[in-house]
Amino acid sequence: xxxxxxxxxxxxxxxxxxxxxxxxxxxxxxxxxxxxxxxxxxxxxxxxxxxxxxxxxxxxxxxxxxxxxxxxxxxxxxxxxxxxxxxxxxxxxxxxxxxxxxxxxxxxxxxxxxxxxxxxxxxxxxxxxxxxxxx
Numbered sequence: 797x798x799x800x801x802x803x804x805x806x807x808x809x810x811x812x813x814x815x816x817x818x819x820x821x822x823x824x825x826x827x828x829x830x831x832x833x834x835x836x837x838x839x840x841x842x843x844x845x846x847x848x849x850x851x852x853x854x855x856x857x858x859x860x861x862x863x864x865x866x867x868x869x870x871x872x873x874x875x876x877x878x879x880x881x882x883x884x885x886x887x888x889x890x891x892x893x894x895x896x897x898x899x900x901x902x903x904x905x906x907x908x909x910x911x912x913x914x915x916x917x918x919x920x921x922x923x924x925x926x927x928x929x930x931x
Contacts, residue, residue, distance in 0.1 A: 812864055816907040823905040824913045828920075830861035832927035835884040838866045840877035848903055848911070856903035856914055857895055859887075869906050888924065892917040 815826065831837050838860040840846035846869075848856040860866040863879035870877045882891075895902060901914040915923070 812868070816865065816868065816909075820905070820910055820913045823907070824915070827859075827861045827905045828923045828927045831884055831887075832924060832931060834861070836881045837861070837884055837887050838863050838879050838881050840866050840870055840874050841880035842874075842877040846874045846877050847900075848906070850901065850914060854914075855898075855900045856911075857891070857900050858903040858906050858912075860905055865905065865907070868908055871908065884924070884928075888921060892921050 815823065818826070839858060846858050848858055850856060858866075858869070858874075860869075860879075863881065866879035870879070892902070894900075896917040902917060902920050903911065904913045904915065904920070906912040
């Protein structure tokens, strides 16, 4: 990875604030772009992955494009959870099919003040494949 890529990924406080205040749809697009570039996805982990629920009670697997964003959400019910990366390949080949089978939605780019988007696993796979084809 080039220096420029690394510095773009390491986020300062102002950049963090700028991104977490974006509307959920823009954070979703940023997630897809960044994950396709870095080939890694971040979740929160402590004796199991951090899960949330939609208003109707559907389970959601929370994920982020960088550890800094996941770390911001390691509070309240996720207190004590740590950011943990996994390869994009694992998301595409293992996790998304498993989520689909279990009826769990991907929770894209939660922030302390907003739940983020919950696309279907298929929708997320299509968006990621489309983005990966650009690179």
